[in-house]
Amino acid sequence: MTTIQEAAPREPAGVRREALYFAVRNGKLMAGFGIVLVLLLLGLFGPLLFAGVPNDYGTRPMSPPSGEHWFGTTTFGQDVFLQFVHGLRSTFVVGVIGGGIAAVIGMFVGFVAGYRGGIVDEVLNMLTNVILVIPTLAVLLIINAYLGIRSVAVQGLFIGLTQWPWAARAIRAQTFSLRTREFVDLARMSGSGTGKIIAKEIAPNMSSYLFMTFILLFGGSVLIASSLDFIGLGPTEGVSLGLMLQNANQWSALQLGMWWWFVPPGAAITAIVGALYVANVGLDEVFNPKLRET
Amino acid sequence: MRRYFGRKLLIYGLTFFVAVTVNWMIPRFMPGDPIASMVARANVTNAQAVEAMRAYYSNLFGLDQPLWQQYVNFWGALAHGDFGISIWLFPTPVTDVITQAVPYTLALIIPSVLLSWVVGNRFGAYAARRKLLDNTVLPVGYVLTAMPYMWLAVLLAWGFGVLLGWFPVAGGYSFSMRPNWSWTFVLDLLHHWALPFLSLFLVALGGWAIGMRNMIIYELESDYSSYLSALGAPSRLIRRYAFRNAVLPQITGLALQLGVLVAGALVTEIVFAYPGLGSLILKAIQNKDFFLLQGTFLFIVLGVLIANFIIDIVYVVVDPRTRAGMAGAQA
Numbered sequence: 001m002t003t004i005q006e007a008a009p010r011e012p013a014g015v016r017r018e019a020l021y022f023a024v025r026n027g028k029l030m031a032g033f034g035i036v037l038v039l040l041l042l043g044l045f046g047p048l049l050f051a052g053v054p055n056d057y058g059t060r061p062m063s064p065p066s067g068e069h070w071f072g073t074t075t076f077g078q079d080v081f082l083q084f085v086h087g088l089r090s091t092f093v094v095g096v097i098g099g100g101i102a103a104v105i106g107m108f109v110g111f112v113a114g115y116r117g118g119i120v121d122e123v124l125n126m127l128t129n130v131i132l133v134i135p136t137l138a139v140l141l142i143i144n145a146y147l148g149i150r151s152v153a154v155q156g157l158f159i160g161l162t163q164w165p166w167a168a169r170a171i172r173a174q175t176f177s178l179r180t181r182e183f184v185d186l187a188r189m190s191g192s193g194t195g196k197i198i199a200k201e202i203a204p205n206m207s208s209y210l211f212m213t214f215i216l217l218f219g220g221s222v223l224i225a226s227s228l229d230f231i232g233l234g235p236t237e238g239v240s241l242g243l244m245l246q247n248a249n250q251w252s253a254l255q256l257g258m259w260w261w262f263v264p265p266g267a268a269i270t271a272i273v274g275a276l277y278v279a280n281v282g283l284d285e286v287f288n289p290k291l292r293e294t
Numbered sequence: 295m296r297r298y299f300g301r302k303l304l305i306y307g308l309t310f311f312v313a314v315t316v317n318w319m320i321p322r323f324m325p326g327d328p329i330a331s332m333v334a335r336a337n338v339t340n341a342q343a344v345e346a347m348r349a350y351y352s353n354l355f356g357l358d359q360p361l362w363q364q365y366v367n368f369w370g371a372l373a374h375g376d377f378g379i380s381i382w383l384f385p386t387p388v389t390d391v392i393t394q395a396v397p398y399t400l401a402l403i404i405p406s407v408l409l410s411w412v413v414g415n416r417f418g419a420y421a422a423r424r425k426l427l428d429n430t431v432l433p434v435g436y437v438l439t440a441m442p443y444m445w446l447a448v449l450l451a452w453g454f455g456v457l458l459g460w461f462p463v464a465g466g467y468s469f470s471m472r473p474n475w476s477w478t479f480v481l482d483l484l485h486h487w488a489l490p491f492l493s494l495f496l497v498a499l500g501g502w503a504i505g506m507r508n509m510i511i512y513e514l515e516s517d518y519s520s521y522l523s524a525l526g527a528p529s530r531l532i533r534r535y536a537f538r539n540a541v542l543p544q545i546t547g548l549a550l551q552l553g554v555l556v557a558g559a560l561v562t563e564i565v566f567a568y569p570g571l572g573s574l575i576l577k578a579i580q581n582k583d584f585f586l587l588q589g590t591f592l593f594i595v596l597g598v599l600i601a602n603f604i605i606d607i608v609y610v611v612v613d614p615r616t617r618a619g620m621a622g623a624q625a
Contacts (some may be wrong), residue, residue, distance in 0.1 A: 014575075094378070121587055129305045130305060132550070133305065133553075133599065133602055134309055134313055134553065135553035135557065135598050137553065137556070137557035137560065138553075138556070138590075138595060139316065140593050141575060141579075142317065145579055145587055219440070224557070227444070227557055230442075231564065231572075231575060233579065245444060245448065249444070254448060254452050263449075265445075266448065267445075269442050270440050274436050274439075274441075275440075277439070277440055
């Protein structure tokens with residue numbers, strides 16, 4: 001009896017240490033997070049280090065990359081590197097806000113539907129399925145066109161509000177398989193309320209899954225935001241990688257051969273989203289011993 | 295099976311209802327005076343168009359009528375296929391503008407989605423548990439699936455269109471031609487179609503390959519696979535069974551991905567100035583043509599719902615469990 005009592009509180013730390021042990025030895029995870037971290041730091045500190053307003057017109061338009069303008073300049077003489085650095089920042093903001101809001105709604109709906117079951121589940125499931133079928137971008141088109149989104153944060157908010165259904169569905173399925181376990185029954189018998197059981201018993205047991213869901217939602221938000229920007233419904237204030245692509249396309253950078261205008265923003269989006277996906281596979285291997293390569 | 299289809303149809307019906315309601319609601323509950331701001335925003339110089347717009351909006355909003363009456367009228371107009379009149383192409387009805395663009399979008403999206411799904415599944419299935427292939431298919435797949443659709447489109451247009459000059463980079467057909475059914479025109483059409491198609495095909499390919507690879511690995515680890523190999527069945531046979539099981543989630547995945555695929559097609563069309571719905575949306579936004587935008591929105595929703603239903607039917611054909619009314623596909 002004493003041994004069990006002693007062993008029990010130690011366990012979470014042990015699991016965490018084991019996860020960390022495999023995490024630092026997982027090439028996919030380290031490479032993926034490494035790339036994201038480099039770009040994140042560039043987005044965070046770049047705007048502070050490199051002074052200047054990204055949309056200011058310069059004196060040397062259409063010049064290819066050089067020592068003075070690392071990524072060259074646009075048709076209007078704007079510095080592409082400066083835009084790129086600021087654009088990275090808004091990309092991360094959209095990802096965090098969009099992915100975060102979607103994750104919170106998805107978790108709430110998924111937990112409640114999966115744990116409660118019955119009529120609550122029926123209603124929430126119907127809601128999830130209805131929103132799941134509506135093409136997200138089409139809805140965002142209408143909303144953005146009418147409201148005229150100004151800031152990156154609001155754009156992220158609306159993306160989050162439309163992106164949660166698949167996460168809710170996945171979390172509901174996971175919750176479903178956990179709710180009949182003994183430790184959940186025990187908590188219920190000892191008088192814990194629904195909220196407490198979800199927060200203390202169910203969520204911690206799928207924390208790795210929740211984290212991976214957030215990563216996928218983050219990547220999805222970044223891609224949707226770039227599409228919206230490209231169609232011309234991006235934030236009217238500020239810079240983003242999608243807006244850079246839109247400007248490059250609109251002012252025929254393609255026909256003029258100004259590759260330095262459209263290659264960096266797309267490459268950065270691809271790098272961020274791709275690295276996150278790869279890191280996700282790595283995380284899966286860390287948390288799921290069956291998948292580990294020996 | 296009746297229950298399965300009944301449930302699906304209920305969901306699609308509800309979805310359409312929600313889409314129409316959103317479409318009706320957003321202009322109405324926009325902050326400020328909708329008609330004035332809308333007319334001001336449209337910024338049209340054509341006096342006739344302004345007058346028609348004001349009249350249509352007043353009529354549409356019917357501010358003297360109670361809200362529920364306005365809502366019923368909206369559905370009534372919809373039932374008659376009346377989406378209003380385009381401001382950009384005044385006085386063409388929105389329905390006509392859209393029906394002219396839809397064939398181009400369908401010609402782009404249907405082959406690219408189906409082909410990428412089939413080819414991606416093949417690649418993924420071959421790559422699973424084969425070291426060398428896996429190490430090439432997987433990274434390429436991740437890069438492709440992480441690419442924004444318009445970026446790959448821009449890169450292809452730049453490489454094959456501008457640098458090499460093999461393909462045209464704008465339009466659905468040469469500007470010097472008029473649409474007709476001659477061979478030269480069809481070839482010209484195909485020539486303009488090739489790059490947008492390739493771009494859509496490639497981006498979607500990666501996701502399917504990765505999904506299939508993971509599913510095959512999962513299936514190869516299941517009990518029936520171990521049992522088969524214990525019986526001495528050739529690995530080709532085991533893989534074939536694994537594939538048949540792994541294809542089912544991929545079909546569901548296709549239904550879930552439809553929205554993303556449509557979004558990809560829209561931005562790809564914009565890159566290539568392809569005369570489909572994507573370019574229409576761009577024009578509608580640039581010209582503040584809200585009728586056109588709303589009409590296109592409903593068309594896209596309707597298209598996605600129909601595609602979903604077709605996939606449901608395919609699922610029933612492919613998976614016998616749904617026919618027997620057992621737990622197969624989740625509604």
